[in-house]
Each structure stands twice: as structure tokens, then as C-alpha cells.
Amino acid sequence: MQNSVSAPVYTDFSGLTQLRAQARKDPESSLKEVARQFESIYVKMMLKSMREASLGDPLFDSTSSEAYRDMFDDQMALQLTQGKGLGLAEMMVQQLRRQHAGLAATDKRQTIAASEATMAQPLSSPEGFSQALMPHAKAAAAELGTTPEVLLAQAALETGWGKHMTQLPDGRSSHNLFNIKADPAWQGKTVQMNTMEYQHGKPIMQSARFRAYDSYGESFADYARFIKSNPRYSNALTQAENAEHYVQQVHKAGYATDPAYSDKWLQIIHDRFPQATADVS
Helix, strand or coil: CCCCCCCCCCCCHHHHHHHHHHHHHCHHHHHHHHHHHHHHHHHHHHHHHHHHHCCCCHHHCCHHHHHHHHHHHHHHHHHHCCCCCCCHHHHHHHHHHHHHHHHHHHHHHHHHHHHHHHHHHHHHCHHHHHHHHHHHHHHHHHHHCCCHHHHHHHHHHHHCCCCCCCECCCCCECCCCCCCECCCCCCCEEEEEEEEEEECCEEEEEEEEEEECCCHHHHHHHHHHHHHHCHHHHHHHHCCCCHHHHHHHHHHCCCCCCCCHHHHHHHHHHHHCHHHHCCCC
16 A cells, blocks of 8 residues: 655645655545645635734734745645644545546446447448457357358348347347347347248248347357257257358258348358358368
């Protein structure tokens, strides 16, 4: 724990210099001492006001005596504010802490909002989409034993490269990159949306409830859990090292009702990620 730096003598400029340096390194530990310094300045102002309001002393009314009197007031102000002082310093400390906490909370909210806005912007292009989501795709792909490009291609198919993401009622993104529906076992956030389903090869518009996440990372992680925990995708997992086999088995297991789903998925892989068609080593 660092010792507090103080300036017990008003001419101790080195102590004040140390205080400023410590405040830059550790603002919290210096907060009380800074507040005490302000309290001493306030006391000095009070003493000066009291002297100016008095009739003065003709025996000591001279330029030199005034200088010594000012020096005495400076030192007295510091001494009066040692220890608990007048209580003003503690009041300032509490007020500054409340203000700092409020600013910190505001900064955090602004940082999160800015991060989401920055994150949403790159998803408007295939290149930005791939670059922004690649770290999450790699983590999920490692869980499933496939390549990250295969997952990026599926997310691109489901959301139109991020342009058609389901949204919450307040307009915020659901971050659901794979359009996983919210089954009865899902305990997280949800969003109700219209979706195109195919019955006997014919498209039908239906309303369904989808999962919602706080980030794209959560979406990828949940996709990996969804595939691994659902027995119907066991064949896909056993063939995950082969991109084409994985895509075909996921479709065959009923991930999507669109008859051309696997063809569209593979087309994106071939066009944008041709290297993913090689087996995972």
C-alpha cells in the first residue's frame, strides 16, 4: 500500500510535486490528500477575508508585516486541515467519488454502445463480416472439428452477410447469426419474427421465436453447443473434417427446411472460402 504524500509546510513545493505525480499514477490513493489541500486553500481564503473585514492593527500595518502575516496564514491553513480537519475534505472526497462512479458508468455504457456500432458496421460487406467474426468462428470450429470458413459461410447464408439480422423490439441486434429457434429448453432472451419455411417443397411464411444473444461470440458458442448436444447432428460431427460432408449432413438432419439449403451454403464456401473444401488437418 502506498503512503500518502503531503505537504505539511506551505513552502514544501517538492511535496506538492510528489502529490501531483502520485495522483497521475494512483488517483484513488491521492484523492483524500488532494481534497485536504483544497480545504487548506479554503481556510486560507477565510482567514484572509476575516483580516480584510477587521479594522487592522496600526502597530503592524506595513508591507513587511503584511508579508509575514500572509505567510502565517498559509501555514495556519495547512495546520488546521491536518487530521480530520474541518470536515470539508471528507465531503469533497465523497462527492468526487460519486461523480467518478457516475462518469465511469456512463463511459462504460458509451464504450459498449460504440463497440456494438463499430461491430455492426463491418458486417455490411463479406470482407468485413469475415474479418470481424473470424475469431469467434475459429473457437466454434475447434469445438466441432470443422473449419471456421464453413461456419462463416453458414452465418452469411442465414443473415445475408449480416445485413438481415433479427432485431429486438427496441431495434438492437439479436446477434443470432445462425437463426437458431428458441425451443422450450431455451432460457435466454428471445425475439419473435416471421420466417420462411418450406412444407412439401412450398414456401410458407410463419411466425417463430428465435434466440437472442448479447454478442456475436455468444451466438457462435451457442451454435457449437446446439450442434454437439443434439443427437440428430451426430453424423455431421463424425464427418466434420470434410466441409462438404458436414454441410450436407447438417442439412439432412433438418437444420433448415429449404430444399436448396446445402447447395446455397456450399456455393458460398466455393465462392468465398475455397480453401475450406479441403479436409481439416
